[in-house]
Amino acid sequence: MDTPHGRTRAALLAAGRGLVLSFSSIVGSVTLFVLAVTSIAFIPLGIGLVTTPYVLSAVRTHANQRRLLAITWSNVRIPVPYRPFPKDVRSGFTGQVERTGVMLKDPATWRDLQWLLVDMTAGYVVSILAAALMVYPVEGFVLAAGLWRVFTDDRYWYGFVPVDSQATGLAAAALGVAIFATGVLLSERLLRAHFVIARSVLAPTHEQELALRIDRLTETRHEAVDTAASELRRIERDLHDGAQARLVAMGMNLGTVEALIEKDPAQAKKLLAMARESSAEALTELRDLVRGIHPPVLAERGLGDAVKALALRMPIGTEVDVELSGRAEAPVESAAYFAVSELLTNAAKHSGADRIWVDLHDAEGMLRISVTDNGKGGAAIGSGSGLSGVERRLGTFDGIMAVSSPAGGPTMVTMEIPCELS
Numbered sequence: 104m105d106t107p108h109g110r111t112r113a114a115l116l117a118a119g120r121g122l123v124l125s126f127s128s129i130v131g132s133v134t135l136f137v138l139a140v141t142s143i144a145f146i147p148l149g150i151g152l153v154t155t156p157y158v159l160s161a162v163r164t165h166a167n168q169r170r171l172l173a174i175t176w177s178n179v180r181i182p183v184p185y186r187p188f189p190k191d192v193r194s195g196f197t198g199q200v201e202r203t204g205v206m207l208k209d210p211a212t213w214r215d216l217q218w219l220l221v222d223m224t225a226g227y228v229v230s231i232l233a234a235a236l237m238v239y240p241v242e243g244f245v246l247a248a249g250l251w252r253v254f255t256d257d258r259y260w261y262g263f264v265p266v267d268s269q270a271t272g273l274a275a276a277a278l279g280v281a282i283f284a285t286g287v288l289l290s291e292r293l294l295r296a297h298f299v300i301a302r303s304v305l306a307p308t309h310e311q312e313l314a315l316r317i318d319r320l321t322e323t324r325h326e327a328v329d330t331a332a333s334e335l336r337r338i339e340r341d342l343h344d345g346a347q348a349r350l351v352a353m354g355m356n357l358g359t360v361e362a363l364i365e366k367d368p369a370q371a372k373k374l375l376a377m378a379r380e381s382s383a384e385a386l387t388e389l390r391d392l393v394r395g396i397h398p399p400v401l402a403e404r405g406l407g408d409a410v411k412a413l414a415l416r417m418p419i420g421t422e423v424d425v426e427l428s429g430r431a432e433a434p435v436e437s438a439a440y441f442a443v444s445e446l447l448t449n450a451a452k453h454s455g456a457d458r459i460w461v462d463l464h465d466a467e468g469m470l471r472i473s474v475t476d477n478g479k480g481g482a483a484i485g486s487g488s489g490l491s492g493v494e495r496r497l498g499t500f501d502g503i504m505a506v507s508s509p510a511g512g513p514t515m516v517t518m519e520i521p522c523e524l525s
Contacts, residue, residue: 110287111287113291114237114286114287114288114290114291115237115290117233117237117290117291117293117294118233118234118236118237118238118286118290119234120172120176120233120294121229121230121231121232121233121234121290121293121294121297122230122231122234122238124172124226124230124294124297125227125230125231125234127165127168127169128222128223128226128227128230129223129227131165132165132219132222132223132226132227133219133223135158135161135162135165135219136216136219136220136223138158138161139155139158139159139162139216139219140216142154142155142158142159143155143207146203151203152199152200152203153199155203155206155207156199156202156203156206159206159212159215162212162215162216162219163185163215166215166218166305167183167505168507169181169222169298169301169305170183170305170505171505171506171507171515171517172298173298173301173302174471174505174517174519175473175515175517176294176298177291177294177295177298178466178467179295179298179299179301179302180302180469180519181298181301181302181305181306182305182306182307182503183503183505184210184211184214184306184307185209185211186205186209186211210307211305211307214304214305214307215305217304218301218304218305221300221301221304222301225300226297226300226301229293229296229297229300230293230294230297232293233286233289233290233291233293233294233297234290236282236283236285236286236289236290236293237283237286237287237290239279239282240279240280240282240283240286241279242261242275242279243261243262243275243276243277243278243279243280243282244276244279246259246261246266246272246275246276247269247272247273247275247276247279248272249272250272251266251267251268251269251271251272251275261275261278261279262275262278262282263278264278350381350382352381353378353381353382356374356375356377356378356381357374357375357378359371359374360374360375360378400412401436401437401440402433405427405430405436406425406427406430406431406436406439406440406463407423407425407427407463409436409440410423410425410440410443410461410463411423411425413440413443413444413447414447414459414461417447417451417459418451419450419451419456419457419458419459420457420458420459421447421458421459421460421461422458422459422460422461423461423462423463424460424461424462424463424464425463425464426463426464426465427463427464427465427470427524428465428524429465429524429525430524430525431470431520431522431523431524432522434500435470435500435520435522438496438497438499438500438502438520439463439470439472439518439520441496442472442493442496442497442518443461443472443474445492445493446474446490446493446516447459447461447474449482449490450474450476450478450514453478453482454476454478454479454480454482454512454514455478455479456476456477456478456479456512456513456514457477458476458477459474459475459476460473460474460475460476461473461474461475462475465522465524468521468522468523469519469520469521469522470519470520470521470522470524471517471518471519472517472518472519472520473515473516473517473518474515474516475513475514475515475516476512476513476514477512477513478512478513478514479510479511479512480508480509480510480511480512480513480514481508481510481514482506482508482514482516483506483508484504484506490504490506490516493516493518497518497520500520500521500522501520501521502518502519502520502521503518503519504516504517504518504519505517
């Protein structure tokens with residue numbers, strides 16, 4: 104990207120993204136702000152108690168989408184500071200009242216509403232400027248090519264240049280070149296500025312972030328203890344029902360062989376064959392069990408190669424791009440590996456995709472992983488979903504996950520885990 108061609112290409116990409124953001128800001132943010140304010144105003148009438156949770160959930164989805172674009176387009180990380188809903192929230196009208204109360208008491212809700220105001224004003228101006236600096240020069244070039252003749256009856260202004268002849272048309276083209284050069288220098292910076300403005304409003308204060316982190320660590324500690332206990336029970340059950348049962352059967356067969364070795368050698372040989380078969384199956388099950396706890400390829404070759412090995416076993420085409428400067432601690436690698444494994448399994452089973460892309464890289468003390476598929480979309484983090492389990496697994500290491508999965512696809516899951524590679 105250091106070559107002039109590379110910088111121009113990056114600026115054009117930033118301009119296209121700025122155009123997308125400007126549309127989202129002026130349409131999405133304005134609409135959601137009006138709906139949110141109206142819904143909250145109708146709470147005393149009772150109508151808002153029903154509508155507010157849905158509207159504020161839409162606002163959060165809109166904000167989370169911007170968070171996802173911030174990290175993927177400009178490497179700007181915006182924390183997700185929402186308080187979780189209590190697990191015992193009831194259904195029906197009473198549940199809606201409880202959800203409304205929880206959301207309105209959450210400081211992040213009011214930051215979202217403030218952000219909508221900023222996004223539809225300053226955010227819109229910055230994003231549309233990133234696009235305009237690369238698009239507006241086209242008009243100057245077209246005027247110089249002869250379009251100025253269409254405006255012979257009335258003077259046409261291009262910027263501060265009055266265009267009424269070929270000479271002034273060339274002056275318009277020169278201005279267009281200057282604006283284009285400015286766009287090449289500033290469009291990427293303006294795109295990043297858009298996300299920095301969003302972060303300045305959406306991100307919690309230091310005290311709020313510490314309080315949220317304490318709450319999150321407390322919750323994830325309990326979940327980690329529960330998960331570890333559940334995993335131990337699974338291992339015990341697998342050993343009892345699998346390898347242990349086969350080893351017991353093998354022992355019984357060998358005992359019978361001892362009694363038959365002289366009386367009925369033929370039957371003894373059959374039992375020995377069965378015992379050998381049982382030992383092989385027990386060994387296979389033990390290997391599978393060990394692989395489920397901590398895959399050997401992960402311990403020996405690291406996260407990148409372990410994920411590539413996962414991709415080779417997938418029933419659909421999976422591309423893996425790895426740019427890691429070292430290895431993370433074993434618990435972090437294990438959490439990341441099983442998170443990717445769960446996402447790949449979900450994509451293969453439920454997405455209807457025929458292609459998956461996995462990207463692993465590290466930057467600024469973060470391990471960043473994205474899993475993208477070209478399936479039907481519609482994935483969401485919710486109670487009982489595999490994505491919720493992945494989020495809990497990452498939360499143990501203070502990691503975060505964002506999901507973008509519009510109806511019709513594609514689905515992109517982005518994960519970040521704080522860690523230092525060595």
